[in-house]
Amino acid sequence: MPAVVxxxxxxxxxxxxxxxxxxxAELLLSLFQGRSGVLExxxxxxxxxxxxxxxxxxxxxxxxxxDDADAFAAWLARTFEAYASKAKALEALPxxxxxxxxxxxxxxxxxxxxxxxxxxxxxxxxxxxxVARLAWSEDxxxxxxFVALAGEEAHQRAKEEFGLDLKEGLTLxxxxxxxxxPRALSHGSARDEVAKEGDLxxxxxxxxxxxxxxxxxxxRRRHLREAGRQGITWDSELEVTDPGEKEAGRRRGR
Amino acid sequence: xxxxLGRSLGLFAVACALGPMxxxxxxxxxxxxxxxxxRAERPRGAQEDVVQxxxxxxxxxxxxxxxxxxxxxxxxxxxLLMSAAPQCQAVxxxx
Numbered sequence: 306m307p308a309v310v311x312x313x314x315x316x317x318x319x320x321x322x323x324x325x326x327x328x329x330a331e332l333l334l335s336l337f338q339g340r341s342g343v344l345e346x347x348x349x350x351x352x353x354x355x356x357x358x359x360x361x362x363x364x365x366x367x368x369x370x371x372d373d374a375d376a377f378a379a380w381l382a383r384t385f386e387a388y389a390s391k392a393k394a395l396e397a398l399p400x401x402x403x404x405x406x407x408x409x410x411x412x413x414x415x416x417x418x419x420x421x422x423x424x425x426x427x428x429x430x431x432x433x434x435x436v437a438r439l440a441w442s443e444d445x446x447x448x449x450x451f452v453a454l455a456g457e458e459a460h461q462r463a464k465e466e467f468g469l470d471l472k473e474g475l476t477l478x479x480x481x482x483x484x485x486x487p488r489a490l491s492h493g494s495a496r497d498e499v500a501k502e503g504d505l506x507x508x509x510x511x512x513x514x515x516x517x518x519x520x521x522x523x524x525r526r527r528h529l530r531e532a533g534r535q536g537i538t539w540d541s542e543l544e545v546t547d548p549g550e551k552e553a554g555r556r557r558g559r
Numbered sequence: 560x561x562x563x564l565g566r567s568l569g570l571f572a573v574a575c576a577l578g579p580m581x582x583x584x585x586x587x588x589x590x591x592x593x594x595x596x597x598r599a600e601r602p603r604g605a606q607e608d609v610v611q612x613x614x615x616x617x618x619x620x621x622x623x624x625x626x627x628x629x630x631x632x633x634x635x636x637x638x639l640l641m642s643a644a645p646q647c648q649a650v651x652x653x654x
Contacts, residue, residue, distance in 0.1 A: 306615055309618070310615070313619075314619075316638060317621065317631040317636050317638050318619060318620050318627070318639045318640075319620060319621040319622075319624055319628075319639070319641075320621070320643060321622070321624050321642045322642070322644060323643055323644040325645075326623075326624075328624070328625075329624045346643065346644050347642055347643050348640070348641070348642040349641050350640045351637060352637060352638040353637055353638075354635050354636055354637055354638070355631075356628045356631060356638055360637060367641075385636075388635055388636060388637055392634055392635050392636050393634040393636075395636070396633075397633075399619055399620060399621040399622065399626070399627075400622060400623065402622060407622070409645040409646075409652060412645075412651065412652035412653075413652055415610060415612045415613060416617070440619070446616055446619050447617040448616050448617070450620075450622070480652075482652050485651070520612050522611045522612065523652075524609050525609070525647070528647075528652065528653050532650040538649045538650065539645070541644065545644065545646075545649070547644070550644075
């Protein structure tokens with residue numbers, strides 16, 4: 306496992322999707338403004354646990370400060386030492402905002418997405434809490450993304466927009482290259498979990514689903530070209546202000 | 560910008576770990592603020608940026624700041640933040 310990934314396990318890691326949420330965009334812009342003065346595509350920072358004090362100078366990426374991955378990992382490990390004695394275990398399930406973003410991000414990472422679904426909110430809450438225990442275990446950490454959905458409306462939307470007929474419980478899916486048409490890989494139902502001891506049913510669903518997950522390597526050039534041919538686009542919630550992206554978009558006639 | 564092979568590989572490791580890191584940089588490309596433009600300017604036939612499926616565990620990212628901030632406060636753990644747009648030139652499925 307890369308040293309950066311090992312070091313990251315001691316931190317709360319967050320990857321907000323730039324241009325998808327106004328509050329997050331304001332936070333990111335408050336952390337870093339390049340020469341352009343606008344929100345750029347990526348923002349990197351390490352903050353203390355209250356999220357207010359920066360522990361390193363914010364920038365576009367760690368590459369602006371560290372020469373290589375090992376140096377960055379070593380800095381992370383040293384930085385954590387000051388917090389180690391009081392740090393509690395991570396418990397909350399790392400979730401995406403909705404199915405659309407979850408599928409898109411999973412497609413970007415060529416990773417599977419675990420979709421937790423329950424008809425009732427209170428059942429979903431219980432499901433999320435129980436899957437969270439699995440998510441941070443060595444067997445499952447950092448191997449898939451998660452999204453949680455409740456209610457008939459979410460079920461209908463998953464079916465109509467993504468062709469996903471969700472059943473209650475955990476369904477691991479493989480997004481297509483553009484995060485639009487997921488394929489179900491495995492399922493662990495809520496009923497299974499009640500019937501069996503421990504977290505075996507869901508754990509098995511995650512392991513079996515990951516074994517069946519087989520995305521194609523992704524060429525950036527071909528990905529963009531094919532999107533143009535098929536008319537595939539992504540409308541972000543907010544205007545994309547990154548100067549490089551805007552320039553590239555102009556060149557492609559977008 | 561010239562990078563030694565060792566440094567390039569190191570940066571590549573960071574790029575793989577963090578996902579949306581600048582692929583251009585691993586090959587000694589332009590600074591991140593010119594990423595988008597650089598992609599458009601890449602000559603025909605040039606080596607493509609190919610993303611391979613992950614075989615090892617990756618960083619376990621929270622997708623929402625509010626969730627991460629609450630968990631950091633509860634656990635007393637510092638926050639590693641790396642934002643990225645899940646699109647390139649308005650095309651989804653690629654950082």
